Amino acid sequence: MKVLKDQQQRLQTELLAWGNQHRRALPWRETRDPFLVLVAEVMLTQTQVSRVATIFPSFVQRFPTIAVLADAPIQELLALWSGLGYNRRALRLRECARSIHNQHQGLVPDDYRVLRSLPGIGPYIANAILAQAFNHRVSALDTNTRRVLLRAFFGTLEQTRELQRKADELVPAGQIWTWTQAVFDLGATICRPQPACAVCPLQEGCLFQGRGDDPHKTPRRQSTFEGSHRQLRGRVIAAFAQGVTTKAELARHIGLSDSAFDQVYNELAQEGFFEPNTT
DNA sequence: AATGCGGGGTG
DNA sequence: CACCCAGCATT
Missing domain, CATH: 1.10.340.30 (Hypothetical protein; domain 2)
Structure with a gap:
């Protein structure tokens, strides 16, 4: 000891x-x-x-x-x-x-x-x-x-x-x-x-x-990033961070105005990514 | 206990 | 292309 x-x-x-x-x-x-x-x-x-x-x-x-x-x-x-x-x-x-x-x-x-x-x-x-x-x-x-x-x-x-x-x-x-x-x-x-x-x-x-x-x-092994949900999230957030702030602009910028974008946008909104400052 | 979350760097 | 990386929150 x-x-x-x-x-x-x-x-x-x-x-x-x-x-x-x-x-x-x-x-x-x-x-x-x-x-x-x-x-x-x-x-x-x-x-x-x-x-x-x-x-x-x-x-x-x-x-x-x-x-x-x-x-x-x-x-x-x-x-x-x-x-x-x-x-x-x-x-x-x-x-x-x-x-x-x-x-x-x-x-x-x-x-x-x-x-x-x-x-x-x-x-x-x-x-x-x-x-x-x-x-x-x-x-x-x-x-x-x-x-x-x-x-x-x-x-x-x-x-x-x-x-x-x-x-x-x-x-x-x-x-x-x-x-x-x-x-x-x-x-x-x-x-x-x-x-x-x-x-x-x-x-x-x-x-x-x-x-x-x-x-x-x-x-754990992580699934392939290319084409993944995570990548899509990243693209939306990157555009938002660069000043594309409205949902319509983001949809146009990302290039898929279908339900797929809607789902990702709503998910991110739910997590608070697009919230205004509320003090 | 298992899963989702980003994305650039390295071999 | 596979694998790595000063974890945390959620289910």
Whole structure:
């Protein structure tokens, strides 16, 4: 037992040192503003770091605070979101800002339960905000960091709840932000699904040692995008974001004025994509 | 537990 | 063309 703890501490020290040497320079790492961290984490759900890095700066320049985002015109919101995909995230992010603005004194909550109650914030984003913006000793567990910790530190498959507890204990009290970035960076550059163990700073003492399969379960396959419903939604929203705002104009712009367009339009309207600003 | 949600990048 | 990607909400 003690041996295991000592080993974990060695790995922890190695990972922290490596992280400080190899930290990726990313726009959202230049701030600890809870609001900006929140925006970055929402953008990063199922969307590559490289793409978020190109869009995050202009987005937060236009919507730099809770109050400003809460009043964002949806058309402009979607225009600045363009390129990130999963457009409903943008709507939920705006709703989240409104909720914080109206019910939480305009301050991002520093409590897990309260964060989870906000639209678009699940277990991962709640912990990511708490760790990076509020210095809480919790682990931001996504597929990336889960893989790293399971491989190097725990070795066996754990239940979600138990893994979260152990991962939280692994966060060094004095270097929470640094630790969080180090785990992300190792997972993104070395401890990938196909890992580069030969150049890994944890190769001595890692429980994985290149053996076995990726502990992360293989994700579902997504149906072909070309010709899909999702693509059609994307085209309608892209046109709307560029200023084609009426239903008739959108129908003409998309090029199918039949019931197929009607269905997609109504679906998007139902989700709130065309709503005017109602404060 | 399973499904829908975007779309650009890579091999 | 298949597969990948800092999840969440809904059913």
